[in-house]
Amino acid sequence: MKILCLHSDGQNAKIFQSELASFLSKLQQLVVDLSFDFVDVPRHKFYETGEAKDIRTAHQWLEKKLDHDNPYDGVLAFSQSAALVSSFLLYRQWYDHELPPPFRFAIWISGDIPLQVLKDLGVPVSKEAEGVVARARLQRDQGLGPSLAHAAKARRAVFDSDDCFGLNLNRLPLELKIRIPTVHVWGEKDPLFPGSVHLAGLCDPYIRKIHVHQGAHEVPRDGKELTELASLVEWCIQRATWPGQTQL
Numbered sequence: 001m002k003i004l005c006l007h008s009d010g011q012n013a014k015i016f017q018s019e020l021a022s023f024l025s026k027l028q029q030l031v032v033d034l035s036f037d038f039v040d041v042p043r044h045k046f047y048e049t050g051e052a053k054d055i056r057t058a059h060q061w062l063e064k065k066l067d068h069d070n071p072y073d074g075v076l077a078f079s080q081s082a083a084l085v086s087s088f089l090l091y092r093q094w095y096d097h098e099l100p101p102p103f104r105f106a107i108w109i110s111g112d113i114p115l116q117v118l119k120d121l122g123v124p125v126s127k128e129a130e131g132v133v134a135r136a137r138l139q140r141d142q143g144l145g146p147s148l149a150h151a152a153k154a155r156r157a158v159f160d161s162d163d164c165f166g167l168n169l170n171r172l173p174l175e176l177k178i179r180i181p182t183v184h185v186w187g188e189k190d191p192l193f194p195g196s197v198h199l200a201g202l203c204d205p206y207i208r209k210i211h212v213h214q215g216a217h218e219v220p221r222d223g224k225e226l227t228e229l230a231s232l233v234e235w236c237i238q239r240a241t242w243p244g245q246t247q248l
Helices: 013-030 052-069 080-095 115-120 127-141 148-159 193-201 223-240
Strands: 002-006 035-039 074-078 105-109 182-187 208-213
Touching: 002 013, 002 080, 013 035, 013 223, 052 080, 052 115, 074 080, 074 223, 080 105, 080 115, 080 193, 105 223, 115 127, 127 148, 127 193, 148 193, 182 193, 182 223, 208 223
Parallel strands: 002 035, 002 074, 074 105, 105 182, 182 208
Antiparallel strands: none
C-alpha cells in the first residue's frame, strides 16, 4: 500500500519525514506492507496566495505527479499541501466526476480548504466564514493561540452542518463533499484550527475521524497521542478497502 506524503510550505521532504518518523513507526506496527513516498514540492511551497487561480495552477504539479507515479492508495498531507489536495479532489469531483478519486483515503494534518476555492466552485461563503478565517490568521500573525470565541464554538462547529464556522454545509451538493475515508488532525493551540474544521465538515461524517492533539500547528509528537492516531489511520485504511467503499 503506497501513500503519498506532502509537506507544508517552508519545509522539505526530509524534514517532514523526520517529523513523522515516530508516528509512521507505530502505524507500520498495525498495518503491514506500507510504503511512503515523500516528495519535495516546487520552491518549498505550492502557491503564494490563496486565490483560486493560483491554487488551480498548483494542481497541475499534482496532476503530473499522479500521472507519473500513480497508483497511490492514500495521501498524507500537512498544512498547505492538505489545502492543495482537498481542493484538487473537489475540482475533480465537480468537473471530472466520471474519473475515479486519485486516492482511496486521506490523512490531513492542520489542513484547511481555501474559501476562495469554495467561492470558485459556486459555494455560498458567508461574511461570517470569511471573518472567522481572517481572525484566525490575525491570531497566527500576532503569535497568539486560538481566538476565545473560536475555541468556545469548536465542538458545535464540528457537528453543526448548518453553521460550521459560518459555512452552511447542508446547502452543498454531493459532488462538493469529499467521499473517501479521511482522518483530520489539528492542535487545540493552533489559531488556524477553524480552517481544519471547515475541511472536516466537507468530508463524509460517516467515514471521517478527527484527532485533536495538545499542540499547535504541527505534527503531534506525544507517544500516547501517536498511538491513538495510528489506530485512527488503521481504521481509515481498512475502511478504504471495504468492497462497498471501493464501488462508490
